[in-house]
Amino acid sequence: MTPAATPAVHLSDLRLDRGGRTILRGINLSVQTGSITAVLGPSGSGKSTLLAALTGELPPAAGTVELFGQPVPQRSHALLEMRKGIGVLLQGNGLLTDLSVAENVALPLRAHTKLADALIRRIVDFKLNAVGLRAAAEAYPRELSGGMARRVALARALALDPPLMLYDEPLTGLDPIASGVIMSLIQRLNDTLGLTSIIVTHHVHETLPIADQALVIANGGLVFSGTPAELEGSADPLVRQFLRGEPDGPIAFDAVKRGVAA
C-alpha cells in the first residue's frame, strides 16, 4: 500500500444534518484501502449518522463523500449500484426468521445477480465457511446463539464481495467470548479478502487491538484521528473522558440537547 493509493473513503469538509439539526461538521478524513478503522464516540454523537453518509442514505449538507475516488452518487440508480460494493452489518442482524441460514445469505445474490441456483449455493457455502458456520446452513435463525446469528449476518453482508465493510456496533448484545470471535473474524476477513473495514462502536477496548486507525467523534465533530497507540497516549481531556467513560467533562452528558446547532 503506497501513500499515493486512492483512499477507500475520503471525506472533505463534510457536514451532516438530521431533522434540521447539524449532527456533524467539518469532517475531513481518509481511510486507506485495506485498513481497519475504529469510529469511537459516546452514544448519540453521530457515529451511525456518519455511516449513513457513506452508504448514501444521508446526503451531505455540505462537503463531499468519496468512495474509492468516486463521489457517492445522489441519483437512485447509480446509488444502488454503488451500494452493492458496500457490505453493511447493522446492530439488529436483520435475518429473516422464515428463511434458513443458507437462504438468508443467498438473499443479496438472488436480489442483485442473475447467477444460477447451483452457483449461488456454492457461493453461500463459501461465505458460511468463511464465518465458520458451514454446518449451520440448514438451521433457522431462532436456533442460533446471538454470536452465530451475527456471523450469519456477516456472511450475508459479504455475499456480493464488497470491497468496503461497514459495521455498526457489531458487539452489541454479545458476551465476551462471542465478542472476541466477531472481532477476530472481522480482522481475518479484512486481511484475507483484502477488504477495507470501518467499525463504529463504543466498545473501545475490544476494537482498538484490531484497528489501524482510530477516530473519536464527540461534540459535533471529529475530535481525534490517529493510531490506536496515539489514542491511548492522548492527553486531550475530551479523549481521556471518553476513554475512561466518565460522565463529567468536556463531552456534554446529553449529546442530544447540547448538540451543536446548525
Ligand SMILES: Nc1ncnc2c1ncn2[C@@H]1O[C@H](COP(=O)(O)OP(=O)(O)O)[C@@H](O)[C@H]1O
Ligand atoms: N433520522 C433521524 N432524524 C433526526 N435525528 C436523528 C435521526 N437519526 C439520528 N438522529 C440524531 O442524530 C444524533 C446522532 O445519532 P446517531 O448517529 O444515531 O448517534 P450514534 O450512532 O453515535 O449513537 C442524535 O442526536 C440522534 O437523535
Ligand SMILES: [Mg+2]
Ligand atoms: Mg449508532
